[in-house]
Amino acid sequence: DKVEIKDASHLWGKDSYETQDLINKEVRGKASTACIGMGGEKLLKFAGIMNDEGRTAGRCGLGALMGSKNLKAVVVSGNQKAEPADSEGLKKLIEEARDCIKSTPNTSGYKLYGTNMYIDLGMRLGDVPTKYFTKSIFPVEKLHGPAFRSRYNMATYACSGCPVGCGRIIKDFSDDIKTVDGPEYETVAAFGPLCMNFDIDTVVRANHFCNRHGIDTMSAGVSIAFAMYLYEQGILTKEKAGMEIKWGDSAVILKLLDMIIKQEGFGVILSKGVKEMAVLLGADPEEAAHVKGLEFPMHDSRAYQGAALSYAVGPRGACHLKGSFYNLDAPGNEVGLDLGISFSNKNDPAQKGALTAKMLHFCELYNSFTLCHFSPMPAGMIARALTAITGIQYKTMDLLIFGERSLNLKRAINNKLGVTRQDDKLPKIVRRALKEGATAGIEPGMDLMLKEFYDVSKWDWETGKPTREKLMELGLDQASKDLWE
Ligand code: SF4
Incomplete structure (x- = not known):
């Protein structure tokens, strides 16, 4: 029942994990934080809002909205209890809902592999966009749920009270990255088959980079795949991009993400998303995979x-x-x-x-x-x-x-x-x-x-x-x- 607006100048310029760590130290007791990283601060069109570690309100550039208000974070803490009109009835319903969710056919798959459990079925249904929406078949065994489980030390987590627990955490990923939140199916598909990249470590690195800096993995992946598509067609040249942008080049994917966040060179054009990219690069607008400016998801x-x-x-x-x-x-x-x-x-x-x-x-x-x-x-x-x-x-x-x-x-x-x-x-x-x-x-x-x-x-x-x-x-x-x- 108390709202405070606090100076956050010491947080400005920090990535989303640093920001949340610093806030947790400052706030007494348990708190939930929604914050922006450099993506939001730099008003990137696909900047997201990072919530409680690696969960993202990723789409439509809401991070840029916060950035435009100089709002680094919203922190909520409290100990008052909600008082429902019928608390006994609600308790029974919660149990009923939990039983119902547990018996939903997909629940066991989500428990085991997270949302990426869908990638096998999705490919069989033609639902996983591949090579920038021009194909639908790819070596799924390189990026499916079992591939992640066998390669990484994975833990799971659940949102409060959820019996599913679809959240994934990769522990001890590398010397420079201890813990990675995710990746979710959408991210695996966007930095994987959409870009013809089947290097699992690169998918994880790209995912972590986007989480750190608060950008939408879907729009970022679609924009990079569009660049690869245009490069193959000769519409985007090495001179314009400042580098070769070939299908499946995992080093290029990571380099381009870095250039987006730093707003360097071709990264400036990429960060505008596919609708504007088509205009700026002289491509056919019908080749830009978006509706009303929002890049396509991985369905x-x-x-x-x-x-x-x-x-x-x-x-x-x-x-x-x-x-x-x-x-x-x-x-x-x-x-x-x-x-x-x-x-x-x-x-x-x-x-x-x-x-x-x-x-x-x-x-x-x-x-x-x-x-x-x-x-x-x-x-x-x-x-x-x-x-x-x-x-x-x-x-x-x-x-x-x-x-x-x-x-x-x-x-x-x-x-x-x-x-x-x-x-x-x-x-x-x-x-x-x-x-x-x-x-x-x-x-x-x-x-x-x-x-x-x-x-x-x-x-x-x-x-x-x-x-x-x-x-x-x-x-x-x-x-x-x-x-x-
Ligand atoms: S853990 Fe969270 S995201 Fe996953 S099923 Fe439960 S409520 Fe949904």
Whole structure:
């Protein structure tokens, strides 16, 4: 119940681990810290916010937002207890939720290998972008979960109260790096197959470097892979880059990351992300793998039609957490069943508009309620927990309305900032059918899915705005006025 703003000039210039160590020494008792590293201080477009050691709010450059306010860290500590309306009911629900999460099919894999347990299955489904989105098959045994377990001394950790414990820590990595947080699947894929790099140590080093300095591993990996792609095509030359940038050159990956953070030479261009890189290097914008400026995650838009649509229409562009089809559109996963989100043919664009709308609404709740995609709870259980916490009676289907309201409010803000239907698209590089793997010959059926999504969402096809009627129905009266009057 006390808020202080403290001088942090002694922390400015420190990396995220040094910052957290110094704060822990200064704060009495247990504290949680969210801070920025050099990425945020230098206002890099893909700077993240580092939380409690190596967890990252990585996407969309939020670290730069903190840096622009000269805000180095937010530290929270306290000993007061939350008082839910029905504490006994909530306790029972927590036990129920833990049992449910433990019995989820993916849980044992996450326990064993962390999120990187997905890389084998992902490749078999054509979901791991390879060689900058132009391939889908690679020597997965060099970077999969067992490869990490056999090479490194690995420990696990869990977020508070979580029965899964998907977090990985590599101990005694090297003489210069004692402990590494991660890497997660997204990072392994971004610095691995996407760049055609199969040197496991380099993936770990790149991951640690990004954690230290607070930058998003996905956007960094995609930007470096784009440079490799353009170099192969002769659009980026040795003269422009100041060096050769060949596929799979692990030393170059680490060098480029260093140049990004130091803002030296070609690192300045790389740090702007693929959208601006295409402009600055004179490349075809359709080759830049982003939506609305956010680089693609490590889930290929040809592997799940619904994911392709969610990238196109989602509030922050190509984000794998806003329509996590790889997680929810899978057999045996029943968390969305009571909302009508059920397993479908991932390659069929028919009716994906309606399904994706529901997925986006459901996924909005995950961030709002601080839920985790890797320890999913059925919607009905979430509604009961909300009731036990607040004392207000919520029904399962209420959740979809909350999610829809959240999504539409974000869309209205995006519209105010200039987003239209023309921005709801995927670049050719991630639409073009591949010749190999599980997605060979498949293109996302964007036209069909987009039209259906707009229809069911009641978004205006001409302008890309939610209709006045939809905004009023959701109680977003002010947004309706702002957009339509
Ligand atoms: S809450 Fe999620 S991220 Fe944290 S340990 Fe559990 S499964 Fe992993």
